[in-house]
Amino acid sequence: MLGWALAFLVIALIAGLLGFGGIAGASAGIAQFLFIVFIILFVIALIARAVRGRPPL
Template sequence: MLGWALTFLVVALIAGFLGFGGIASASAGIAQILFFIFIVLFIVAMIARAVRGRPPV
């Protein structure tokens, strides 16, 4: 999922550089949403791992 966020970030940067404001803002928004979902899932996975008795690495 982090790969998708980075992909949309690159698309947003390229679109912004070329002057496509609408596409750039949409891609940046999608990248931001995917990044936050990735962070939340990462934190949940770390908590689940700690609860099961294995400390985070």
């Protein structure tokens, strides 16, 4: 999921440089959403691992 977020970020940067504001804004929004979902799932995984008795990393 982090890979998808980075891909959309790169698309947004390239579209912004080329002057495609609408595409850049949409891609940046998708990248932000995917990054937030990634962080939430990562934290849930860390908590689940800690509850099972294993160290976080």
